Amino acid sequence: MPATQINKVVLAYSGGLDTSVILKWLQQEYDCEVVTFTADIGQGEELEPARTKAQAAGVKEIYIDDLREEFVRDFVYPMFRANALYEGEYLLGTSIARPLIAKRLVEIARETGADAISHGATGKGNDQVRFELGAYGLNPEIQIIAPWREWDLLSREKLLAYAEQHGIPVEMKREGNKSPYSMDANLLHISYEGYDLEDPWVEPGADMWRWTRDPQEAPNTPQEIELRFERGDIIAIDGNPMSPAQVLAELNRIGGEHGIGRADIVENRYVGMKSRGCYETPGGTIMLKAHRAMESLTLDREAAHLKDELMPRYASLIYNGYWFSPERNMLQAAIDQTQSVVNGEVRLKLYKGNVMVTGRRSASDSLFDTSIATFEEDAGAYDQGDATGFIRLNALRLRVAGRKGRL
Amino acid sequence: MPATQINKVVLAYSGGLDTSVILKWLQQEYDCEVVTFTADIGQGEELEPARTKAQAAGVKEIYIDDLREEFVRDFVYPMFRANALYEGEYLLGTSIARPLIAKRLVEIARETGADAISHGATGKGNDQVRFELGAYGLNPEIQIIAPWREWDLLSREKLLAYAEQHGIPVEMKREGNKSPYSMDANLLHISYEGYDLEDPWVEPGADMWRWTRDPQEAPNTPQEIELRFERGDIIAIDGNPMSPAQVLAELNRIGGEHGIGRADIVENRYVGMKSRGCYETPGGTIMLKAHRAMESLTLDREAAHLKDELMPRYASLIYNGYWFSPERNMLQAAIDQTQSVVNGEVRLKLYKGNVMVTGRRSASDSLFDTSIATFEEDAGAYDQGDATGFIRLNALRLRVAGRKGRL
Amino acid sequence: MPATQINKVVLAYSGGLDTSVILKWLQQEYDCEVVTFTADIGQGEELEPARTKAQAAGVKEIYIDDLREEFVRDFVYPMFRANALYEGEYLLGTSIARPLIAKRLVEIARETGADAISHGATGKGNDQVRFELGAYGLNPEIQIIAPWREWDLLSREKLLAYAEQHGIPVEMKREGNKSPYSMDANLLHISYEGYDLEDPWVEPGADMWRWTRDPQEAPNTPQEIELRFERGDIIAIDGNPMSPAQVLAELNRIGGEHGIGRADIVENRYVGMKSRGCYETPGGTIMLKAHRAMESLTLDREAAHLKDELMPRYASLIYNGYWFSPERNMLQAAIDQTQSVVNGEVRLKLYKGNVMVTGRRSASDSLFDTSIATFEEDAGAYDQGDATGFIRLNALRLRVAGRKGRL
Amino acid sequence: MPATQINKVVLAYSGGLDTSVILKWLQQEYDCEVVTFTADIGQGEELEPARTKAQAAGVKEIYIDDLREEFVRDFVYPMFRANALYEGEYLLGTSIARPLIAKRLVEIARETGADAISHGATGKGNDQVRFELGAYGLNPEIQIIAPWREWDLLSREKLLAYAEQHGIPVEMKREGNKSPYSMDANLLHISYEGYDLEDPWVEPGADMWRWTRDPQEAPNTPQEIELRFERGDIIAIDGNPMSPAQVLAELNRIGGEHGIGRADIVENRYVGMKSRGCYETPGGTIMLKAHRAMESLTLDREAAHLKDELMPRYASLIYNGYWFSPERNMLQAAIDQTQSVVNGEVRLKLYKGNVMVTGRRSASDSLFDTSIATFEEDAGAYDQGDATGFIRLNALRLRVAGRKGRL
DSSP: OOSSOOSEEEEEOOSSHHHHHHHHHHHHHSOOEEEEEEEESSOOOOSHHHHHHHHHTTOSOEEEEEOHHHHIIIIIHHHHHTTOOBTTTBOOTTTTTHHHHHHHHHHHHHHHTOSEEEOOOOTTSSHHHHHHHHHHHHOTTOEEEOHHHHSSOOSHHHHHHHHHHTTOOOOHHHHHHOOSSEEEEOSSOEEEESGGGGSTTSOOOTTSOOSSOOGGGSOSSOEEEEEEEETTEEEEETTEEOOHHHHHHHHHHHHHHTTOOEEEEEEEOTTSOEEEEEEEOHHHHHHHHHHHHHHHHHSOHHHHHHHHHHHHHHHHHHHHTOSSSHHHHHHHHHHHHHGGGOOEEEEEEEETTEEEEEEEEOTTTOOOOHHHHOSSOOTTSSOTTHHHHHHHHHHHHHHHHHHTTOO | OOSSOOSEEEEEOOSSHHHHHHHHHHHHHSOOEEEEEEEESSOOOOSHHHHHHHHHTTOSOEEEEEOHHHHIIIIIHHHHHTTOOBTTTBOOTTTTTHHHHHHHHHHHHHHHTOSEEEOOOOTTSSHHHHHHHHHHHHOTTOEEEOHHHHSSOOSHHHHHHHHHHTTOOOOHHHHHHOOSSEEEEOSSOEEEESGGGGSTTSOOOTTSOOSSOOGGGSOSSOEEEEEEEETTEEEEETTEEOOHHHHHHHHHHHHHHTTOOEEEEEEEOTTSOEEEEEEEOHHHHHHHHHHHHHHHHHSOHHHHHHHHHHHHHHHHHHHHTOSSSHHHHHHHHHHHHHGGGOOEEEEEEEETTEEEEEEEEOTTTOOOOHHHHOSSOOTTSSOTTHHHHHHHHHHHHHHHHHHTTOO | OOSSOOSEEEEEOOSSHHHHHHHHHHHHHSOOEEEEEEEESSOOOOSHHHHHHHHHTTOSOEEEEEOHHHHIIIIIHHHHHTTOOBTTTBOOTTTTTHHHHHHHHHHHHHHHTOSEEEOOOOTTSSHHHHHHHHHHHHOTTOEEEOHHHHSSOOSHHHHHHHHHHTTOOOOHHHHHHOOSSEEEEOSSOEEEESGGGGSTTSOOOTTSOOSSOOGGGSOSSOEEEEEEEETTEEEEETTEEOOHHHHHHHHHHHHHHTTOOEEEEEEEOTTSOEEEEEEEOHHHHHHHHHHHHHHHHHSOHHHHHHHHHHHHHHHHHHHHTOSSSHHHHHHHHHHHHHGGGOOEEEEEEEETTEEEEEEEEOTTTOOOOHHHHOSSOOTTSSOTTHHHHHHHHHHHHHHHHHHTTOO | OOSSOOSEEEEEOOSSHHHHHHHHHHHHHSOOEEEEEEEESSOOOOSHHHHHHHHHTTOSOEEEEEOHHHHIIIIIHHHHHTTOOBTTTBOOTTTTTHHHHHHHHHHHHHHHTOSEEEOOOOTTSSHHHHHHHHHHHHOTTOEEEOHHHHSSOOSHHHHHHHHHHTTOOOOHHHHHHOOSSEEEEOSSOEEEESGGGGSTTSOOOTTSOOSSOOGGGSOSSOEEEEEEEETTEEEEETTEEOOHHHHHHHHHHHHHHTTOOEEEEEEEOTTSOEEEEEEEOHHHHHHHHHHHHHHHHHSOHHHHHHHHHHHHHHHHHHHHTOSSSHHHHHHHHHHHHHGGGOOEEEEEEEETTEEEEEEEEOTTTOOOOHHHHOSSOOTTSSOTTHHHHHHHHHHHHHHHHHHTTOO
């Protein structure tokens, strides 16, 4: 029995084999009551089987929450205001969902009087960090049980043996047909790790991808869509107002159809190693492209550049699990301060994996001034002579440096 | 006559209408000798007509240089080591060519004893700044004549009238069929501005694009290529060693065939206004994607992140004309310091506008360690228990902040 | 007569020789009405003589405003929340006053129906930029007259001759005894430029300094003071609540007595050259030290570090005249977001030029936790074993790099 | 007995009580041979007693190295080129010494065939991290024994009992008179932690400070010194060429005499808590001030600003123990690239805690151009009219933003 005395623990429970084993293991090892928490964040699986299984395992307090709107509204949307991209490629689909789960675990612990939370993330990955940093920040006294770092069920065989031994139903057919990849899905993306991806020179099989069509099999005709932005967030598609989760679901549907949003990358985990991951983020890929286009018309140059310089750090914070942190709050304040003017429409063409911006406009907030930018005569909107002084003063220090032979 | 006495001026001369008028205008207004300089930087036009025209205009000193290798080796390649992207979208095709032209103008001025240089960039654009900052830094005493900021030939009609009046041959047929866009081309890209692009909501006509196929008309079969990197630079395609300019030309050919590298953006000019530009950068688009992939395998995480944070500033420096500057030199030193390990191969799939990485490897410098990253048992390469302490200490300040209710 | 037709201009008017000449020159050259605006921002000069002189010059609309509270509350205090320091040394005393003057000039222009503003800053300095960027941002259609860039009165002799010729009273005695330095003063500082400072190897004479005692002549006994902070701003000295301007005036008095706040630096002007400046900022020097001490106890580490990294850019923005800009607003939002917890007291010892922090406390917001930090036994507040995992995971990428011989 | 089998371990050994107990404990617990390593890095203690004690403890391989020159030349000087200051106050005196010790530990392990190293840093501090990150990077296979994280001798009483029990001589007199503070010293500084400093509101006693005079007791007459820089490093004091360690020792002597370099701060440790530290860094305080002054004359503005923006991160890297890391190497390359021009002399006045720059000059590399900066007529070196265009183009985007009411 572990050193720590736990009375009640809230488990992030999917109903799958791993967390079912954890549920049992917690009951046994800690001799404590387990509360299960299952969230719908758009992963595309039915949640009711989780309830049935939890009941069968003797769980008395079962939480099943539909968090899709909260997820997109309070996590995905704020993140996309920053144009966040980790290491130039990754749209942070898994990273951004973890703090929400952590937040609910802590809330449920408070509601049920539990003194601990538990999750099924392994000891090698980023997710354990994201769950636990979030939970510790929101409830500094919470206890956290991470079975993968404690137990000795470190191979699939041992896990299956434990399940059999304890009467945990293993859906054999499903396990048999199961994807060989380690996957994670939510409204923003689905990810794949492990198996043949562990050799970064090997291309994954075509059947790995689940959410998007192969670009080669996508429609031969491009589709045009128009997105409306308000304060940096998308509020309508083709003129139809939608809630945040509706927007993302619809963009996933359209993007997936057109083979948009696949990524195959080698990334640096917070816990220190490189790993290979494949991602499908159809809606997010469209959102990023569109948001940048909307900003290009409405944001001041220096605010936009400052956002670009802060973005890699913001993305790292989220990747590393610091969503609930003073520094993320600080950066978010800066980012959100700029978004009140990011209003208007962006028109995009989607075609076989491509997202192409074909137009952007803002009735209220465009900073694009044709009378200044035109190559035609501009009736005095811009005095070309000003450029001489501009250049000469900007050159002054370079000329002084040049005289010293430095350039 | 202008206030300044100029004896000899080196003109960046394309042989086109604008610079032909400038040539004449300089001879008349400044009553000075003009040296012409025409560079091949891969713009894809014949240069000998420029010689003939310059001779016809009475020019005695005519420079026609093939700068393609120098352009790619000393400008494009160092810039791509930084993964430079201006405002998240623009590959800096025009920006990176200007300092080379400025450098040659100043060198030729020195060789020919000229006291001034001149160029055909307008007073509203970035190129005047790039030419002039470069020239002032390399020769602080040089004088610069920017006719577009001085004369009154501010419309095409006036320019044509001046040409006719001074016997400058206007190739009517060509002028008649001429693209309505303001264009610039070199080995890295071709750009389009003006005309219907001045309304950022309007999609340009399909016949604007010149270098790349429309993705819809690109081959239906993907093509796979393998690029070999040495110290961050591509040195071979599909196993065939090539010079820098050969690499870029070949990637342009392949990329153009597959409809790769189109961009349609609204950007912020250094002189203060927003402008709309369309770009075709087929080879550069492939290079950026491949370079990031090569780095993802070989660069340390924190060095990579630092590069990402510095990149927007580096890109702005180049966009704004500060290639020859102490701060660019400083950043380049940091970037180049990281590239000695960026060695290996990247395999890409090109298909209808998409550049997809399908593999990356480095026999000598990969930091990818399967024994650590694996989801299988790792024989002790990584102690999952370490994660507990890692998380708990990283959480310590968050817990302290959480106790104050800050998160 | 100038090309531009001006009907009425608001002049930033001190009543001194320079702006008196400008007043006359504007009336003559532009044949327009002049509105004078004289502000008390704590420069320590009487303002009523300015009224008399303006009346004598026929000015009908005379504005004399006490802006001291607005200056400290809305400009100095927000800036000090950022710990702003330009080039590691300069507390931005002049820079921070200019946008306030610009704001009032534009407001008065609106009130009086003036179409232009004017100021007495020279064409070589930063102040012209600060005035004009501020004014253009707040009223994009305003016209700006900068006489020093237009007229030919470029030497003191010419100026005096013009004054004599136009009956402008030159206070000979004052002019005779006048400091040979170019000076600027407000509640935050007094600055000196020019004269013997133009040789950066020469130490200025002891009689240059006006606000602070020579440290050698300061009291031999240290003085202790206690400052109370609320949301990052000082609200009381030694327990006595004070308004912002009162705080700064009192700290100037005390600091000046103790020889605090002298600086002798070479700085980089925005217009491109280096210049030598000497500054006395007694109160500001104390405020910066105290604010950092208050933050050291109450701010989270990562928020504090992020502030430190953003600070140089924030300081440059203010130095360069971009107080009223989207990017300053964005940074200020980030900075202010952190300050709600910067509450408590700091105790300082002042002695012959030194400001020494001797204590800091915060009843509500201290993050200092003795039970964790202690070198004594801590009853389990901190598990030293956690450090092993923390170090090992942070070392992981270094070990991988080390295996490649990179370190 | 511990799980790991260790054959030989190199111990960072001071000869004091703690490391003497560790020496014994290692011999007993690990049943292994111990190699002692004692370094002179200027801490000001005799090293031969350490030899005698090690011999008495049965150590056969005893290393005693004078590392003072290497310390200053290869660690302190490169760091000062960056103007490194952690959290605005701390000159990183302890942090910069640790990687050198780590490097020698690893080298000695290699020379002696040891498979482990050990140190006496506690589990709550930064030093364990600095030692271990350095060692792991330089020898990824090294084993590290950190007794303070392993044993149960967590109080002074237990330590003394262990010493007595194992016949370790405790110098009672010294222990009796011992400072109540936890101290660390090297050529760069001496630090104090613990005891009454654990209450950040309490001022430490006057007798805590050891290296510097109380400013009140420092000489009443200022002293002037002149420092000569070459490539950013000080190479002579008052015209006398000196080695790096000589320079620092001499500046410590002079600075200490004048009460320079005391700091009393609350800092954020890498392991997550805040702690209070007092520091005396007399020579370093002078060096930083002088180096900034030398750079102010010789560095280009934008290079200097970029250095300022990168500095906080560079300082954090060193504080956190990442001296031997790809990212420090990258930043150092950028910093060093700028220093070739940092040549010349700086004159300083030292007086009762103050370091005042009174002059700076550079025969070869000054960028200060009086003809440009002067307030007198400049014979055309600078065209004031250029400022108009400079301001107007910089204002353009602000005017566009202003028209939207954003400023």
